[in-house]
Amino acid sequence: MSSGTEGRFHIVDVSSLTSVHRVMPRRAMLRTDDGVRIEAVYEPSEASVTDSAVTGTAVVVAHGFTGSADRPAVRRAARAFAERGASVVTFSFRGHGGSGGLSTVGDREVLDLSAAVRWARELGHTRVATVGFSMGGSVALRHAALERGADARADAVASVSAPARWYYRGTAPMRRLHWVVTRPAGRLVGRYGFRTRIERRAWDPVPLSPVEAVPLIAPTPLLVVHGDRDPYFPLDHPRMLAGAGDAELWLERGMGHAENAADGELLARLGDWLTRA
Template structure:
């Protein structure tokens, strides 16, 4: 080996921290130890950042999303509106509207928005407009941590308390009417869980529900951010500890639903698979899935149009009423 080649090789070895300099001289053991400590510190810092700091930040941000502003459009306000407040069992104030409070008929619809959304999101307003135009009273409200309501979101588990409080209020305001919960995304999962143990709920429409929190959080993080799903799994774990809730929450753990259940599944939904939608629908002996081709998450109202969407709801309820009696 030529002297120049040997020198280059020794320099290369030195660059990679093996302790050689010049031609055969060793670095002091103290210098080598310091270098190893630095490498370990950098590695530990990176691990802390990836395994703790980033997921914890994502978890905190997920529990404190920007709020959608609940402003009722004039098109709905012209139908007659009553504002209301209820207080959940854990003290959270939940605010909402009743559109067409003097509507007649045997059904009253309670619309339940999705995560990061609110009671006056476009898809809610379109559906409320169609239902109220057919004479039905329509109840809209903001879950905790959303819109005008107080509290902090838990992305489902404690939102069941909000739904139950609203159902209690509606059942007293419209005695004898059958309450139909129509939920979207988080609201859909909450609607199913609430209805499973509340006899005051007559039927459930679940548009783009999630199966469990444990499944949806990694999918959501991967879908909504450039972060990998495993970061989402860690964020879900940290978030559940922060909020004091279980990642097992979701329709997957509902044993049975003895009432009409209509599940809207969009073919391009990245958060809910067709098999999961079918498993959710199977919780009811009169459950069915409406597949909406070409639609993404919570896009069925826009894809079908409010009129066709409501037609599908009423047809399912009518068919199940004959089946269940």
């Protein structure tokens, strides 16, 4: 196995993926367009690796706030998508896990997702789908609307448990989250309690909201998924998102919030949609 620096990425030599160890995960540190180092993991589907090329769909998974590439719920989602025949890229957003930088809670994280999608294409995948959970769901929507580079665009997008609009405080969990993000004591709790390093400066300017992003995504296939027992965002959020553009909407009975609440049956259906949409 060899490694080296190629453009924005420090990556494992793609030729190693066709060896006897071809289904082993590969770790890398990616560099975003604004210079932040992002940890990422690539898990090739055994069916996607031939003697001469990497083929098939790669699914890039964007976790929720306070998550990371190594959290159990993210690993469970990655395994479920791999079982549906996809290769999978997971990564930690800035300020999370082993990545550098500070969390901007959905703003500059679009650059992190772009870096992960580029890496999947560098590894040989011509079709890349993105799926995001909660904050990651809002990032997936904004990435699909804003990214113009052919090497970093998604071919299909799924957003799970995402907010439709910013600054929502209508539920107790969201009021607690705003305290964590906006108060010095809250940011200390984020750093030491949730291992999430949060930018102290407020957004300036305020980024494009998820619901404003949706009309800009077509003709890319878009799926919006939300649980009817989500304690963070009530059902008006997914309905606003789906109603803002050309989107398929799944309202899941009994489901709570994001990757922690996604059961095996839902992840299998998501995997099928991401590989076939």
